[in-house]
Amino acid sequence: MISAPRTIAEAEAVQDRLRPLVDLVGPGPAEPRTVAGLDVAYAEDGVRLAAAVVVLDTRTLTVVDSAVAVGRVAFDYVPGLFAFRELPTLLDALDRITTIPDVLVCDGHGIAHPRRFGLACHLGVLTGRPAIGVGKTPLVGSWEPPARQRGAWTPLIDGTETVGRVVRTRDGVKPVFVSVGHGMALDNACSLVLTLSPQYRLPETTRQADRLCRAALVAGVVTDRG
DNA sequence: GCGACAG
DNA sequence: ATCTTGTCGC
Numbered sequence: 001m002i003s004a005p006r007t008i009a010e011a012e013a014v015q016d017r018l019r020p021l022v023d024l025v026g027p028g029p030a031e032p033r034t035v036a037g038l039d040v041a042y043a044e045d046g047v048r049l050a051a052a053v054v055v056l057d058t059r060t061l062t063v064v065d066s067a068v069a070v071g072r073v074a075f076d077y078v079p080g081l082f083a084f085r086e087l088p089t090l091l092d093a094l095d096r097i098t099t100i101p102d103v104l105v106c107d108g109h110g111i112a113h114p115r116r117f118g119l120a121c122h123l124g125v126l127t128g129r130p131a132i133g134v135g136k137t138p139l140v141g142s143w144e145p146p147a148r149q150r151g152a153w154t155p156l157i158d159g160t161e162t163v164g165r166v167v168r169t170r171d172g173v174k175p176v177f178v179s180v181g182h183g184m185a186l187d188n189a190c191s192l193v194l195t196l197s198p199q200y201r202l203p204e205t206t207r208q209a210d211r212l213c214r215a216a217l218v219a220g221v222v223t224d225r226g
Numbered sequence: 227g228c229g230a231c232a233g
Numbered sequence: 234a235t236c237t238t239g240t241c242g243c
Contacts, residue, residue, distance in 0.1 A: 042235070077234080
């Protein structure tokens with residue numbers, strides 16, 4: 001890692017510096033063949049963590065590659081600066097996969113962020129890969145509840161900008177918040193999320209990644225000293 | 227000033 | 234994120 005910010009001001013400066021590098025034009029791969037899910041789990045001390053990257057075949061939703069990395073939180077939790085906590089360990093995990101995924105599906109937001117630079121943008125810019133954010137709860141923006149049916153959606157609007165979509169991935173189940181991270185159009189991002197969520201609320205990518213990093217913690221991969 | 231606030 | 238029992242619904 002290069003410059004690890006230590007203060008809120010430094011972290012915000014990093015986001016402001018990288019934000020112009022976000023690609024909001026590229027539509028993304030027409031037919032993503034592999035998709036990576038990323039997630040982290042925290043140890044009981046709340047300091048050590050395990051990050052997992054799981055690469056799935058988009059057609060079969062089967063795991064074709066995966067990796068785990070362990071580390072320590074790199075920043076206090078501050079809404080809007082969440083990425084700095086997990087970024088170093090997530091990047092370590094990404095370094096350990098041998099596949100180059102067509103899209104990164106991140107557990108958090110992309111441009112649906114106060115400074116339009118959430119975790120998905122950060123990971124997209126740093127890796128140069130198309131990336132999207134799938135959040136379980138909103139960070140910014142207002143919206144109307146989508147219709148009850150799976151596939152229904154409403155725009156997520158912050159001020160005068162549409163920063164994402166509120167997407168129903170299961171009938172009558174709480175929707176997810178999808179936003180562009182890097183190099184992928186919102187339409188395509190939402191289609192992909194639905195493809196990745198045939199059965200559960202969250203995409204298989206994040207479900208598998210969540211499973212893997214939790215298993216890593218149980219397995220004691222994260223030990224003393226970390 | 228008061229509340230909201232990804233994971 | 235993580236701490237946690239029962240409960241509603243298919």
